[in-house]
Amino acid sequence: MPKFRLRRRFTYISAAILAATLALAGCGSDDDAGAGDSTLVVLNGLGGSPGILAIYEKLNDQFESENPGVTVDFQTKSFDELASTSKLQLSGGSPPDVSQVNRGYQALGAFAKGGLLTDLADYAKQYGWDARRSESQLQLNRHSTDGKLMGEGPLWGMDATTAWIGLLVNTEIATKLGIAEPPKTIAELESQMQKAKDAGEIPMQFGTGNGELAAWLLSELLLAQGGPGAVQDLVFHKGDATFTSPTGVWAATTMKTWADKGFFAPDWTAYKTDQVIANFTGGKGLFSLTSSRFMPMKGTADETRKFSMVFFPSVSGQGVAAVGAGDIPWTIPAKAKNKDLAAKYIDFVTSEAAAAQFLAGGAIPSKPPAGADAAISSANLPVPSQEAVSNGLKLVGDGTPVPYVDWGAPELYPVISSSVDQLLAGSLSVDDFLGKLQEAYGPFVKSLEG
Amino acid sequence: MASSLIAGRPARRRGALVGLGYLAPALLFYVILLLVPFFRSVYVSFTTWDGISPKEWVGLDNYRSILESEQYRDAFLHAFVLIGFYAFLTMAVALVLVGILGSTKIRGMVVLRTALFLPYVVTPVVTGVAWRWLLAPDGPVNGALRAVGLDGWARAWLGDFAWSLPSIGMIGTWMLLGLALVLLIAGVQRIPPDLYEAARLDGAGAVREFFAVTLPGVRGEVAVVTVLSVTASLRNFDLVYVTTQGGPGTSTEVPSYLVYQQAFFVGDLGLAAAMGVLLTLLILLLTLVILRPWRKG
Numbered sequence: 001m002p003k004f005r006l007r008r009r010f011t012y013i014s015a016a017i018l019a020a021t022l023a024l025a026g027c028g029s030d031d032d033a034g035a036g037d038s039t040l041v042v043l044n045g046l047g048g049s050p051g052i053l054a055i056y057e058k059l060n061d062q063f064e065s066e067n068p069g070v071t072v073d074f075q076t077k078s079f080d081e082l083a084s085t086s087k088l089q090l091s092g093g094s095p096p097d098v099s100q101v102n103r104g105y106q107a108l109g110a111f112a113k114g115g116l117l118t119d120l121a122d123y124a125k126q127y128g129w130d131a132r133r134s135e136s137q138l139q140l141n142r143h144s145t146d147g148k149l150m151g152e153g154p155l156w157g158m159d160a161t162t163a164w165i166g167l168l169v170n171t172e173i174a175t176k177l178g179i180a181e182p183p184k185t186i187a188e189l190e191s192q193m194q195k196a197k198d199a200g201e202i203p204m205q206f207g208t209g210n211g212e213l214a215a216w217l218l219s220e221l222l223l224a225q226g227g228p229g230a231v232q233d234l235v236f237h238k239g240d241a242t243f244t245s246p247t248g249v250w251a252a253t254t255m256k257t258w259a260d261k262g263f264f265a266p267d268w269t270a271y272k273t274d275q276v277i278a279n280f281t282g283g284k285g286l287f288s289l290t291s292s293r294f295m296p297m298k299g300t301a302d303e304t305r306k307f308s309m310v311f312f313p314s315v316s317g318q319g320v321a322a323v324g325a326g327d328i329p330w331t332i333p334a335k336a337k338n339k340d341l342a343a344k345y346i347d348f349v350t351s352e353a354a355a356a357q358f359l360a361g362g363a364i365p366s367k368p369p370a371g372a373d374a375a376i377s378s379a380n381l382p383v384p385s386q387e388a389v390s391n392g393l394k395l396v397g398d399g400t401p402v403p404y405v406d407w408g409a410p411e412l413y414p415v416i417s418s419s420v421d422q423l424l425a426g427s428l429s430v431d432d433f434l435g436k437l438q439e440a441y442g443p444f445v446k447s448l449e450g
Numbered sequence: 451m452a453s454s455l456i457a458g459r460p461a462r463r464r465g466a467l468v469g470l471g472y473l474a475p476a477l478l479f480y481v482i483l484l485l486v487p488f489f490r491s492v493y494v495s496f497t498t499w500d501g502i503s504p505k506e507w508v509g510l511d512n513y514r515s516i517l518e519s520e521q522y523r524d525a526f527l528h529a530f531v532l533i534g535f536y537a538f539l540t541m542a543v544a545l546v547l548v549g550i551l552g553s554t555k556i557r558g559m560v561v562l563r564t565a566l567f568l569p570y571v572v573t574p575v576v577t578g579v580a581w582r583w584l585l586a587p588d589g590p591v592n593g594a595l596r597a598v599g600l601d602g603w604a605r606a607w608l609g610d611f612a613w614s615l616p617s618i619g620m621i622g623t624w625m626l627l628g629l630a631l632v633l634l635i636a637g638v639q640r641i642p643p644d645l646y647e648a649a650r651l652d653g654a655g656a657v658r659e660f661f662a663v664t665l666p667g668v669r670g671e672v673a674v675v676t677v678l679s680v681t682a683s684l685r686n687f688d689l690v691y692v693t694t695q696g697g698p699g700t701s702t703e704v705p706s707y708l709v710y711q712q713a714f715f716v717g718d719l720g721l722a723a724a725m726g727v728l729l730t731l732l733i734l735l736l737t738l739v740i741l742r743p744w745r746k747g
Binding site: 083084087091106107110111113114116208209210211266267268269270271275410411413414417418419421422425427 | 586606607698717
């Protein structure tokens with residue numbers, strides 16, 4: 001009996017060793033795959049956008065059939081997960097062939113400086129990528145090789161789609177309140193919010209549970225008062241821009257006034273972005289802020305017909321501008337094994353043919369394909385998605401997309417996230433609030449100059 | 451005599467070598483997976499490093515900026531508030547329950563014990579998501595309060611500047627209570643019944659019995675539970691990440707959440723490492739303090 005048991009254990013152990021050996025052998029054979037049969041590992045951070053992912057699935061199939069022998073291994077992560085792991089992935093020995101990389105001095109900038117990415121200049125020339133995007137779009141994917149400047153230097157990535165931040169309107173509530181047109185100026189927005197407040201409706205569905213909406217509102221208000229330059233200068237560190245400028249004071253004061261007047265949804269400190277959207281979709285609130293990447297809205301076409309996505313108003317009411325940028329750019333890691341094929345893939349997903357498919361699926365391509373208007377109407381999208389796409393195309397076509405202000409320094413996002421709460425709740429004055437932002441921003445800008 | 455000493459030494463040394471041989475595999479993993487990374491973190495904490503570029507030696511600068519920053523000091527303060535909930539409240543409730551449960555025979559003890567232990571088995575992320583829903587402004591907790599006429603008490607628990615930290619503390623208490631109870635009940639069951647009998651013969655009431663017999667009988671378990679819960683409250687990351695992400699404002703920021711933020715989003719690994727080292731030292735210190743009275747006994 002004991003002997004038998006011993007023998008059985010021996011069998012288990014040898015089986016385990018055999019399995020481990022086979023697994024190791026399997027790993028080995030991956031590395032020396034022939035050139036004819038190659039796997040292109042593509043890493044994305046689109047986990048939160050199922051609509052866009054579905055379009056990429058289709059594009060990947062097409063890429064595979066156009067390139068026989070190539071298999072696309074499309075690996076999906078959430079945006080947060082991508083942002084927190086890409087440093088390790090890119091610096092490791094076997095990075096993906098193509099990877100989305102988050103923007104900002106601490107991400108794209110640091111990777112460019114660390115030599116972890118491939119300069120795309122040659123591929124851009126070969127495939128004519130410069131003609132596919134406006135310079136203001138390409139700018140966001142440029143960093144100097146010392147990591148000090150954003151918006152200048154080599155091109156490190158190409159984005160396929162775009163997202164922008166806009167105002168959501170519940171037209172049913174608006175009609176009830178006698179509001180015929182969405183607000184064009186901040187003054188109109190304020191009077192409409194007051195109207196809603198007086199009628200017992202929630203003027204602005206809002207939440208700072210995760211800081212995203214706080215950063216959007218701050219960016220949009222800086223843009224509304226100071227124009228695109230005000231936000232661009234802060235992000236690109238131009239013209240000695242500061243948060244304590246008159247534009248900054250105006251933005252913070254406006255936010256605070258709205259909170260004091262009770263324009264924000266009750267309990268706004270408790271809601272994260274997803275809950276804010278759910279509350280608004282549930283009919284609570286005349287307005288809300290949203291990103292076009294959250295389209296389509298939940299519900300049937302009939303249920304969402306009453307919602308509208310328009311540009312956030314400005315003080316002057318002139319010009320087309322919004323906070324918006326290309327989606328996380330596609331890059332080629334410096335240690336990627338299959339760079340030419342990787343470039344071919346990036347070329348494919350940023351091509352006009354791909355743009356038409358993004359459009360048909362309700363996503364906003366970074367450059368409108370020919371006959372975009374016809375494509376939108378034939379795509380049969382629900383009303384808010386249709387507006388998100390057509391306004392988004394207007395923004396990249398005739399308007400000025402403006403970067404998110406929190407890209408200006410690594411510590412800005414967490415600081416905006418915590419101190420907007422404190423400003424609106426009254427525990428920080430406007431000056432102290434702006435002082436905190438400047439503290440997260442100024443020394444960082446200085447450290448790059450030094 | 452002399453010859454036996456000479457013969458004994460190599461034998462003993464061989465014994466020690468064999469012992470070390472048995473220890474080697476575990477020791478190897480411990481050194482590679484724990485000690486090496488730890489000392490590397492200590493080294494990183496004296497540098498400024500973005501994770502890619504070469505490290506730059508800055509001495510104690512990181513530690514200085516942590517100790518000088520009100521935000522970071524507050525984070526440690528919040529951790530101590532959480533200790534109050536995780537360790538002391540949990541222990542107080544568990545001891546009261548053990549005092550009641552311990553001396554009575556309960557049918558279906560296995561089922562009860564399993565039910566009590568469940569919150570500890572469930573991952574904190576799931577616990578956090580569930581409680582985020584329970585404590586939402588329109589959630590069941592507020593619903594129940596409104597149903598019994600306590601409208602004034604209903605609030606956005608996790609979004610309230612004053613209540614968010616205590617709310618996280620309560621969630622932690624809920625999570626750890628099962629563990630504390632199961633350990634303490636096991637301890638109580640090990641106490642010989644004649645001790646209770648003797649106490650009763652001497653005329654001890656239930657309260658006296660608890661302090662004279664039960665409590666001294668489970669002090670080992672009390673120490674274990676305290677160490678576990680203090681550690682849990684200091685390295686609390688998942689609950690905060692899922693429920694409040696440090697907000698509203700900075701009212702629920704705790705050291706381990708700031709480590710994560712600095713390391714993975716801000717990209718200042720030196721500062722994050724310094725924070726981690728401080729946290730480790732604090733946990734070590736508290737553990738020694740807690741275990742001290744038991745050492746002597």
